[in-house]
Amino acid sequence: MDRLAGQKEVAKRHRRQHPSRLFSRRVVTVALLLAFQAAFPIVGLYVLSDYFIYINTVLRIVSIAVAVYIFNRPGNPEYKLAWVIPILIFPLFGGLFYILYRLQASIKHLRLRMLAILEATQPLLEQNPETMERLRKENHGAQSQANYLFQDAGYPVYDNTTTEYLSTGEIKFARLKDELSKARHYIFLEYFIIQEGIMWNSVLEILEEKVKKGVDVRLLFDGMGCLTTLPADYERELRKKGIQCKVFNPFVPVLSTVYNNRDHRKIAVIDGHTAFTGGINLADEYINAYVKYGHWKDSSILVKGEGVWSFTMLFLQMWYCDDPAALCALPRSEFDQYRPSYYHPQEFDSDGLVQPYGDSPMDNQRVGENVYLNLIYGAKDYLYITTPYLIMDSELRYALCVAAKRGVDVRFITPFVPDKALVHMTTRSGYQELVEAGIRIYEYTPGFIHSKTVVCDDQVATVGTINFDFRSLYLHFECGVWMYRTKAMKQVKADFLETLQSCREITLEDCKRVPVYRRLFWSVLRLFSPLM
Numbered sequence: 001m002d003r004l005a006g007q008k009e010v011a012k013r014h015r016r017q018h019p020s021r022l023f024s025r026r027v028v029t030v031a032l033l034l035a036f037q038a039a040f041p042i043v044g045l046y047v048l049s050d051y052f053i054y055i056n057t058v059l060r061i062v063s064i065a066v067a068v069y070i071f072n073r074p075g076n077p078e079y080k081l082a083w084v085i086p087i088l089i090f091p092l093f094g095g096l097f098y099i100l101y102r103l104q105a106s107i108k109h110l111r112l113r114m115l116a117i118l119e120a121t122q123p124l125l126e127q128n129p130e131t132m133e134r135l136r137k138e139n140h141g142a143q144s145q146a147n148y149l150f151q152d153a154g155y156p157v158y159d160n161t162t163t164e165y166l167s168t169g170e171i172k173f174a175r176l177k178d179e180l181s182k183a184r185h186y187i188f189l190e191y192f193i194i195q196e197g198i199m200w201n202s203v204l205e206i207l208e209e210k211v212k213k214g215v216d217v218r219l220l221f222d223g224m225g226c227l228t229t230l231p232a233d234y235e236r237e238l239r240k241k242g243i244q245c246k247v248f249n250p251f252v253p254v255l256s257t258v259y260n261n262r263d264h265r266k267i268a269v270i271d272g273h274t275a276f277t278g279g280i281n282l283a284d285e286y287i288n289a290y291v292k293y294g295h296w297k298d299s300s301i302l303v304k305g306e307g308v309w310s311f312t313m314l315f316l317q318m319w320y321c322d323d324p325a326a327l328c329a330l331p332r333s334e335f336d337q338y339r340p341s342y343y344h345p346q347e348f349d350s351d352g353l354v355q356p357y358g359d360s361p362m363d364n365q366r367v368g369e370n371v372y373l374n375l376i377y378g379a380k381d382y383l384y385i386t387t388p389y390l391i392m393d394s395e396l397r398y399a400l401c402v403a404a405k406r407g408v409d410v411r412f413i414t415p416f417v418p419d420k421a422l423v424h425m426t427t428r429s430g431y432q433e434l435v436e437a438g439i440r441i442y443e444y445t446p447g448f449i450h451s452k453t454v455v456c457d458d459q460v461a462t463v464g465t466i467n468f469d470f471r472s473l474y475l476h477f478e479c480g481v482w483m484y485r486t487k488a489m490k491q492v493k494a495d496f497l498e499t500l501q502s503c504r505e506i507t508l509e510d511c512k513r514v515p516v517y518r519r520l521f522w523s524v525l526r527l528f529s530p531l532m
Contacts, residue, residue: 056092059091059092059093059095059096060091060092062095062096062099063087063088063091063092063094063095063096064088064091064095065095066087066094066095066098066099067084067087067088067095070083070084070087070098071084076393076395076474076530077394078393078394078470078529078530079393079470079474079530081527081530082527082528082529082530082531083098085527085528086528107261110249110261110321110362111362113321113322113324114317114321114324114360114362114363115362115363116324116328117317117320117321117324117327117328118154118317118360118363120324120327120328121313121316121317121327122154123332124313124332124335125154125155125156125309125310125313126156127150127156127157128156128158128159131156131157131158131159131353132146132147132150132157134159134353135157135353135484139459139484141378142378142459142460142484144374144378145371145374145375145378145460145482146353146355146482146484148370148374149355149357149367149371149482150355152365152367152370153357153358153359153365153367155310155355155356155357155358156310156355157353157354157355157482157484158305158306158307158309158310158353158354158355159306159350159353160305160306160347160348160349160350161303161304161305161306161307161308161348161350161351161353161354162303162304162305162348162349162350162351162486162487163301163302163303163304163351163352163354163481163483163486163487163488163489164301164302164487164488164491165299165300165301165302165463165487165488165491165492165495166276166278166299166300166301166302167299167491167495168297168298168299169280169286169287169288169296169298169300170287170288171300172276172278172280172287172298172299172300173199173202173280173286173287175276175302176203176268176276177202177203177206179268179270179274179276179302180203180206180207180210180268180270181206182270182271182274183210183215183270183271184215184271184343185215185216185271185272185337185343186215186216186217186218186269186270186271186272186338187207187210187215187216187217187218187268187269187270187271188218188220188267188268188269188312188315188316188319189203189217189218189219189220189267189268189269190219190220190221190263190265190266190267190268190314190315190318190319191219191220191221191222191225191265191266191267191281191282192221192222192225192262192263192264192265192266192281192465193221193222193225193226193229193281193282193283194221194226194229194230194281194282194283195226195229195230195281195282195283195284196229196230197283197284197289197290198284198287198289199282199283199284199286199287199289200282200283203282207219207241207243208241208242208243211241211242211243212242216244217242217243217244218243218244218245218246218315218319219238219243219244219245219246220245220246220247220248220263220315220318220319221245221247221248221263222247222248222249222262222263222264223247223248223249223250223251224249224251224262225262225263225264225281226247227251229283235247246319246322248262248263248318248321249261249262249263260361260471260475261361261362261475261476261477262475262476262477263318263476263477264465264471264472264476264477264478265277265314265318265358265465265477265478265479266278266279266280266281266300266465266479267311267314267315267479269308269311269312269315271343271344272308272309272312272338272339272340272342272343272344273304273305273308273340273341273343273344273348274302274303274304274308275302275303275304275307275308275311275312275356276300276301276302276303277300277301277303277311277356277463277464277465277479277480277481278298278299278300278301278451278452278463278464278465279298279299279300279388279450279451279452279464279465280298280299280300280450286298286450292419292448293415293417293418293419293447293448294416294417294446294447294448295446295447295448296447296448296450297444297446297447297448297449297450297451297499298449298450298451299386299451299452299453299463299492299495300463301463301481301488303354303356303481304348304349305340305348305349305350305354306340306341306348307340307354307355307356307481308340308356309338309339309340310355310356310357310358311356311479312338312339314356314358314479316335316338317358318477351486351487352483352484352485352486352487352489353483353484353485353486354481354482354483354484354486355481355482355483355484356479356480356481356482357371357479357480357481357482358477358478358479359466359473359476359477359478359479359480360477361474361475361476361477366473366474368464368466368472368473368478368480369393369395369396369473371462371466371480371482372396372454372462372466372468373395373396373399375454375456375460375462376396376399376400376403377399377403378456378457378460379403379408379410379456379457380408380457381408381409381457381458382408382409382410382411382456382457383400383403383408383409383410383411383454383455383456383457384411384453384454384455384456384492384493384496384497385410385411385412385413385453385454385468386412386413386414386449386451386452386453386496386499387412387413387414387451387452387467387468387469388414388415388419388448388449388450388451388452388467389414389423389427389467389468389469389472390412390414390427390430390441390468390469391423391426391427391430391468391469391470391529392430392468392469393470393473393530396468397430397433397434400434400437400439401433401434401437401438401439404434404437404438404439405437405438409440410438410439410440411439411440411441411442411496411500412434412439412440412441412442413442413443413444413449413496413499413500413503414427414441414442414443414444414449415443415444415447415448415449415450416443416444416445416446416447416448416503416504417447417448418448419448419450422525423469425521425522425525426522426525426526426529428522429519429522429523429525429526430526431506431510431511432508432511432512435506435507435508435511436508440505441505441506442500442503442504442505442506443503443504443506444499444502444503445502445503445504446502449499452464452465452466452467452480453492453495453496455489455492455493455496458489458490458493459484459485459489460482460483460484460485460489461482461483461486461488461489461492461493462480462481462482462483463480463481463483463488463492464478464479464480464481465478465479465480466478466479466480470529470530470531474530
């Protein structure tokens with residue numbers, strides 16, 4: 001009890017400090033540097049004001065040319081439109097900024113590093129042909145999905161794996177601590193957000209104990225996700241404790257589009273045979289120890305068995321992204337120590353088929369969106385989805401509307417209490433089109449739902465980190481677990497139906513009652529939805 005009281009006091013102190021951290025010297029310095037860089041072209045024009053007429057003409061021509069170039073590039077039309085509109089609204093600088101950002105070497109270097117790593121690790125992700133054949137005989141539609149994930153994305157489908165759906169952050173927290181305490185050989189953690197408080201401090205305490213016992217502990221966190229939640233150079237502090245720590249894509253105060261590409265994954269791997277993923281980060285709001293936006297509803301999934309191998313590889317791919325040569329130099333035998341059976345010689349149990357997968361913005365594959373599209377097109381009876389953000393491209397919207405019109409029971413649960421006001425308004429701006437097509441939308445009235453789940457026809461489901469928005473589907477590194485007839489699949493459905501009891505349904509009358517001025521504002525927001 002004394003320890004818990006102490007942890008709560010730490011959390012309270014942290015929450016008192018956290019709002020002011022946004023205005024700390026570190027953040028203010030960053031803001032000033034970015035403002036200086038943004039102002040530089042304006043100052044340059046002022047200095048060259050005698051030549052303004054000529055410069056103005058040239059820059060406008062450049063912006064028009066850039067807009068034409070963007071329109072003719074392959075890619076999502078809405079995403080392209082979100083670039084073209086501001087370029088044409090601000091022709092003096094729009095085209096120039098786009099060119100400067102596209103020419104930045106940092107993006108190219110990140111892409112080349114990730115592609116080298118994916119190429120080096122692909123042979124390690126082997127598909128057991130018997131497992132794929134079994135799935136083909138049982139359910140050809142499900143086998144098509146699994147075949148896509150292996151042939152196009154490189155992730156095998158596994159037997160000899162069990163799953164457990166964890167329906168709240170509190171349950172995940174308890175199970176994570178329990179599994180971490182059992183670690184004997186290695187712990188790999190990869191999270192988007194870590195924040196000092198009850199949750200992280202409890203995990204850190206276990207990690208410190210494990211390091212003292214010789215366990216290989218590695219932590220990878222996102223530089224932008226933790227920009228305002230962890231002290232500067234926090235990774236050095238952890239290294240002093242014996243924890244190997246890296247920051248993915250650390251934030252440097254230089255204007256760059258590379259900061260759009262965040263590591264949004266949440267992965268924990270213990271001894272190669274146990275893994276977690278889902279929407280839950282290592283911060284107190286995820287376990288409701290800190291009430292941020294009402295009750296925080298989230299979910300995770302616990303995977304045990306052969307399927308954990310893909311999570312181990314996903315972690316190692318990101319761990320070595322700053323030094324792909326080091327990974328490529330490792331002999332194949334070096335990876336054997338991380339395989340599920342290396343520290344678990346007993347046979348694994350099985351409760352269906354499992355296919356963990358990753359999504360990278362560097363390979364133009366759009367794996368996360370394609371998984372969702374395949375589930376939507378394959379649905380026959382029902383499709384139940386939870387997501388914190390509902391900001392989709394036309395392809396996803398069309399697929400969902402067609403599914404509803406052919407008789408599929410399509411339902412969404414989204415938040416009632418927003419975490420980002422403009423994003424929430426953009427989510428609501430799309431309700432009417434979906435409801436008119438027959439899709440039922442519910443808002444979670446106790447607070448904010450951050451869970452990312454899809455379950456379909458009592459056959460398949462996916463749980464992961466991928467939101468129904470442009471950032472998750474186009475810009476972030478993400479991951480998930482596709483499941484066929486597993487225990488967790490049934491638990492996802494049960495949790496969805498139970499959560500509905502705490503929701504209010506959005507009717508067509510609700511959509512039509514929205515005032516005209518708000519509709520106009522929402523229309524503007526939707527133009528820029530790919531940037532949210």
